[in-house]
Amino acid sequence: MTLVxxxxxxxxxxxxxxxxxxxxxxxxxxxxxxxxQHAHTLSVIANQPPDAVVQPLTRDDVVEIVHLCGAHDxxxxxxxxxxxxxGHVNAPFGGICIDMSLMRRIIAVHGEDLDCVIEPGxxxxxxxxxxxxxxxxxxxxxxADASLGGMVSTRASGTNAVRYGTMRxxxxxLEAVLADGSVVRTGGRARKSSAGxxxxxLLIGAxxxxxxxxxxxxxxxGIPEAVAGGICPFPSVRAACDATIATxxxxxxxxxxxxxxxxxxxxxxxxxxxxxxxxxxxxxxFHGSEGGVAEQAQRFGEIAAEFGAGAFQWTTRPEERTRxxxxxxxxxxxxxxxxxxxxxxxxxxCVPISRLADCVEATQADIAATGxxxxxxxxxxxxxxxxxxxxxxxxxxxxxRVSEFLDRLVERALAMEGTCTGEHGVGQGKxxxxxxxxxxxxxxxxxxxxxxxxxRGLMNPGKVLPFD
Numbered sequence: 001m002t003l004v005x006x007x008x009x010x011x012x013x014x015x016x017x018x019x020x021x022x023x024x025x026x027x028x029x030x031x032x033x034x035x036x037q038h039a040h041t042l043s044v045i046a047n048q049p050p051d052a053v054v055q056p057l058t059r060d061d062v063v064e065i066v067h068l069c070g071a072h073d074x075x076x077x078x079x080x081x082x083x084x085x086x087g088h089v090n091a092p093f094g095g096i097c098i099d100m101s102l103m104r105r106i107i108a109v110h111g112e113d114l115d116c117v118i119e120p121g122x123x124x125x126x127x128x129x130x131x132x133x134x135x136x137x138x139x140x141x142x143x144a145d146a147s148l149g150g151m152v153s154t155r156a157s158g159t160n161a162v163r164y165g166t167m168r169x170x171x172x173x174l175e176a177v178l179a180d181g182s183v184v185r186t187g188g189r190a191r192k193s194s195a196g197x198x199x200x201x202l203l204i205g206a207x208x209x210x211x212x213x214x215x216x217x218x219x220x221x222g223i224p225e226a227v228a229g230g231i232c233p234f235p236s237v238r239a240a241c242d243a244t245i246a247t248x249x250x251x252x253x254x255x256x257x258x259x260x261x262x263x264x265x266x267x268x269x270x271x272x273x274x275x276x277x278x279x280x281x282x283x284x285x286f287h288g289s290e291g292g293v294a295e296q297a298q299r300f301g302e303i304a305a306e307f308g309a310g311a312f313q314w315t316t317r318p319e320e321r322t323r324x325x326x327x328x329x330x331x332x333x334x335x336x337x338x339x340x341x342x343x344x345x346x347x348x349x350c351v352p353i354s355r356l357a358d359c360v361e362a363t364q365a366d367i368a369a370t371g372x373x374x375x376x377x378x379x380x381x382x383x384x385x386x387x388x389x390x391x392x393x394x395x396x397x398x399x400x401r402v403s404e405f406l407d408r409l410v411e412r413a414l415a416m417e418g419t420c421t422g423e424h425g426v427g428q429g430k431x432x433x434x435x436x437x438x439x440x441x442x443x444x445x446x447x448x449x450x451x452x453x454x455x456r457g458l459m460n461p462g463k464v465l466p467f468d
Contacts, residue, residue, distance in 0.1 A: 013074045013094075015072060021052075027102070032049065038079050040084075040087045040089055040428075042084075045090070048090040048091050048092050050096055056098060063177055070456075075093050075457075076095060077096070077460050078100060079099045080101070080146065081144070083142075083145075083150065085424045086426060086429035088154065088425060090462070093461055095458075098212060104119055105122070106118050106130055109134060109136070111220075114221065114222070115217055115220055116131070117217050118215070119215060120147060120150075120152070120214060120216060136220045136223065137222075138221075139164040140157060140160060140167060141158040141160050142156045142158035143331075152171060153206065155204050155425065157423045158423070159258055159285075161379060162382050168205070171218060172191070173186050173216075175215035177211060177214055178210070179454040179456070179459050184199070186200040205425070206464070207427065209450060209460045210449070210453045224293075225289045227285060227293065229283070229320070230283075230285075230313050231276065231313055232300075232312040232313075233280070234282065234307065235309075237280045237360050238357040238361060239309070240282050240309075241356045241360065242307050243303055244259070244380045245354065256381075257381040258328055258378065258379060259360075259377065260375075260376075260377050262279055263374075267337060267375055268327045268331060268334045271333060272326065274323075282304075283324060284314070286300075293316065301314075335388030338373055342392055342393075345389040347424065349384075349409060350384040350421070351383045352418065353380070353381070353382065355418070356383045359413060360378070360385060363387070364376070366408060370401060374387045374389045387409070389402065420433040420437055426464045431465070431466050432466070435466060
């Protein structure tokens with residue numbers, strides 16, 4: 001099943017490839033296998049490789065690549081770790097992939113100000129390994145060990161977002177190279193500013209269509225004195241969602257609260273060798289002092305009991321918490337294990353948390369009526385949930401059935417005042433929903449911004465905005 005068209009036929013830009021090869025030497029790669037590894041690989045969206053991959057080491061390298069591509073009128077596709085799910089790194093019109101993975105310096109850590117300055121190729125795990133000895137951490141955890149530049153570009157969030165926010169809330173300032181090769185900075189290290197347009201938020205979530213991020217200033221947090229994690233089964237998805245809403249409304253500062261439906265728990269049991277009851281379940285985590293996390297856990301247990309929950313089991317032992325959260329992060333692979341050989345799509349929508357139970361229940365009914373395999377896992381604290389959709393792509397009519405289901409899923413979320421994607425981003429896979437979600441006037445405003453900053457459409461073309 002291919003959700004986007006194959007590459008538009010264009011000749012390879014041989015003069016540009018020769019210039020890049022001469023300038024960047026062993027950091028220039030034009031082998032087909034290497035290029036395919038730098039295009040989309042994680043779902044049924046077609047792999048559309050670039051003409052070549054270049055790996056800059058510095059901002060000045062990026063500027064030079066942008067100038068060369070611009071001189072030859074060739075598209076540029078920024079690449080971080082390749083973990084995005086909606087075709088963000090594909091090259092539907094050919095072009096040059098700018099692989100930022102070698103730009104991985106931690107430039108400065110300002111512990112007293114709780115911020116750091118990094119290059120975009122730094123991954124979240126590497127950053128936290130280097131912050132740990134200073135008693136600091138960066139809280140956003142999308143599961144995959146994504147690059148921070150990629151997380152900026154997709155406006156990523158993850159399991160900690162209910163307490164710490166998304167990338168939008170944790171980026172203080174950015175440096176980026178625009179389509180004409182100019183370098184812009186969107187602010188300093190001050191925690192707030194009222195000076196002009198909020199350009200950082202314009203670039204966050206732009207998916208590389210407005211510029212290439214070369215430096216990021218991030219908010220940091222102190223490592224909590226104590227962390228408690230646990231699991232709590234519920235008789236239904238609705239009961240779990242209602243308990244979540246009550247917990248948040250009660251002011252319990254939960255750090256993570258994740259929903260797994262019964263099928264997802266079954267998949268996790270098999271893949272991660274757990275023995276959890278195969279019921280809808282919440283995974284939770286609390287941060288604070290030892291007394292504080294104990295109080296939070298006790299309060300949640302009392303709330304959960306009001307909604308018919310089973311026993312709430314929690315622990316402060318790191319190895320037990322790590323095992324549970326590793327199982328949560330491995331749900332993609334656990335889901336694939338439910339139907340080996342099937343094709344898979346990982347997708348997400350987001351609704352107001354008061355409508356989450358309605359949306360999940362209606363989606364489960366749709367899954368059952370359609371006869372698909374699609375376990376659900378969600379960042380229930382902010383109304384965002386994901387489906388791991390499995391299907392036999394060789395079966396006649398199956399691709400059409402899946403496509404129609406995905407359309408109904410998005411339509412359902414939008415009808416509940418939600419969005420077609422809470423954190424995966426638009427890429428190629430969800431372009432077709434943008435007009436329905438935003439309307440013609442808002443899309444025209446986005447297109448005007450794109451035209452102003454990238455008039456020739458060379459920055460990651462074919463992403464975010466509809467082709468028309």
